[in-house]
Amino acid sequence: GQNIDQPTEMTATEGAIVQINCTYQTSGFNGLFWYQQHAGEAPTFLSYNVLDGLEEKGRFSSFLSRSKGYSYLLLKELQMKDSASYLCACMDSNYQLIWGAGTKLIIKP
């Protein structure tokens, strides 16, 4: 079956760094997405990885290892506004997204 696993909740301190992990098993693979969703709002696109390695975009970076079925989202210099849920999603062989349940990130002052 197809499965995306990510931690349910994480807590970090303002100004620190946090890494949110995602492991996946899908029928075929056409890339991995990370989305951010603030409470009561729509998910918004953060990053896309299809090749192994690290993609950096400002304070956020995303890493992919296809051989390990593993990705992480790295958030640096955390700000209170980064408190949100972070959704990992894989695109399968039919180009449909398979979603994880999301990681709720709580930032403390």
Added chain:
Amino acid sequence: ETGVTQTPRHLVMGMTNKKSLKCEQHLGHNAMYWYKQSAKKPLELMFVYSLEERVENNSVPSRFSPECPNSSHLFLHLHTLQPEDSALYLCASSHNSPGTGGNEQFFGPGTRLTVL
């Protein structure tokens, strides 16, 4: 209006009611999606339309009926729903080129549905 819009934002209905959710995208995309989001569960893909043709129906109960009259509009018609159908219903759109990935989906703000 920009991006993806959804109406209504909140909806409370009884099990015998008929209502419709509306989604409109202003991004020139050629694919649109309906998702169901329940607390602490993964997003569930319900329907996909590409070039106004339905390409996916993930065993969704017939009490949910989609309609896509053109590439910018998507409806979800609801009738005789159950309390377990209470959830956030999200619409999304993307620009899909057949056989390619990396086309991120843009989401609307969702309709919070409560079935009494």
